[in-house]
Amino acid sequence: LVHINQVEFENFKSFGGNVKIPLEEGFTVVTGPNGSGKSNILDGILFCLGLSNSRGMRAERLPDLINNSKVKEGKSSETSVSVKFNIQDWFPREDLPPLELEEEEIGLNKGQKEWVVSRKLRLMPGGSYASTYTSDGKQCTLQQIQRILRDISVDPEGSNVVMQGDVTRIVSMNNKERRNLIDELAGVALFDTRIEQTNAK
Ligand code: ATP
Ligand code: MG
Numbered sequence: 001l002v003h004i005n006q007v008e009f010e011n012f013k014s015f016g017g018n019v020k021i022p023l024e025e026g027f028t029v030v031t032g033p034n035g036s037g038k039s040n041i042l043d044g045i046l047f048c049l050g051l052s053n054s055r056g057m058r059a060e061r062l063p064d065l066i067n068n069s070k071v072k073e074g075k076s077s078e079t080s081v082s083v084k085f086n087i088q089d090w091f092p093r094e095d096l097p098p099l100e101l102e103e104e105e106i107g108l109n110k111g112q113k114e115w116v117v118s119r120k121l122r123l124m125p126g127g128s129y130a131s132t133y134t135s136d137g138k139q140c141t142l143q144q145i146q147r148i149l150r151d152i153s154v155d156p157e158g159s160n161v162v163m164q165g166d167v168t169r170i171v172s173m174n175n176k177e178r179r180n181l182i183d184e185l186a187g188v189a190l191f192d193t194r195i196e197q198t199n200a201k
Helices: 038-048 142-151 164-171 175-186 189-200
Strands: 003-012 015-022 077-086 114-123 129-135 138-140
Touching: 003 038, 015 038, 038 077, 038 114, 129 142, 175 189
Parallel strands: none
Antiparallel strands: 003 015, 003 077, 077 114, 114 129, 129 138
């Protein structure tokens, strides 16, 4: 499985300035007093990967994600979050259509060990704002990020991020539903589809 190595914040929510959070392989727990910014780490990951709307990141609108101290009347301001993936164990998914040619340049290469996604949000003095994304430093679209995320089995509808309400849903699943969930997470679900296809021939 791929995993996130590091999340880097620049003026994101409670993180003023530059903050790097390393994540070891395995199990990481973040502890701290209420309101100290634990959930903001998760919001940063959702923001960077375009996995959520502003409500899902507990903000009225996207510019509310910019650290308060950086937002000055009549001045532009910005925030950015980078997520570094360890993709050493990644293998190309054969159930997905091949990348479009134009996407090839920003796609993952065999043998590539890390993938860095970054999103920057810029707020203009007039109140308008815009996001830009990069994949390994190359500017790209959210659609291209989403395509690569699917390639490494990170899915907005999937269980890569388990929100508070989801816990009850998973706990109340029956055995078969829970088994399907584990198969999806482990990436073996696609082989079931292929076995079915072979049997049908
Ligand atoms: P809990 O234990 O209650 O779940 P938590 O550690 O998860 O708390 P968060 O919800 O991550 O805390 O952080 C909330 C804090 O983030 C609040 O103190 C809020 O003021 C701060 N915050 C949110 N947006 C901004 C922003 N744009 N600028 C500065 N601070 C912000
Ligand atoms: Mg919290």
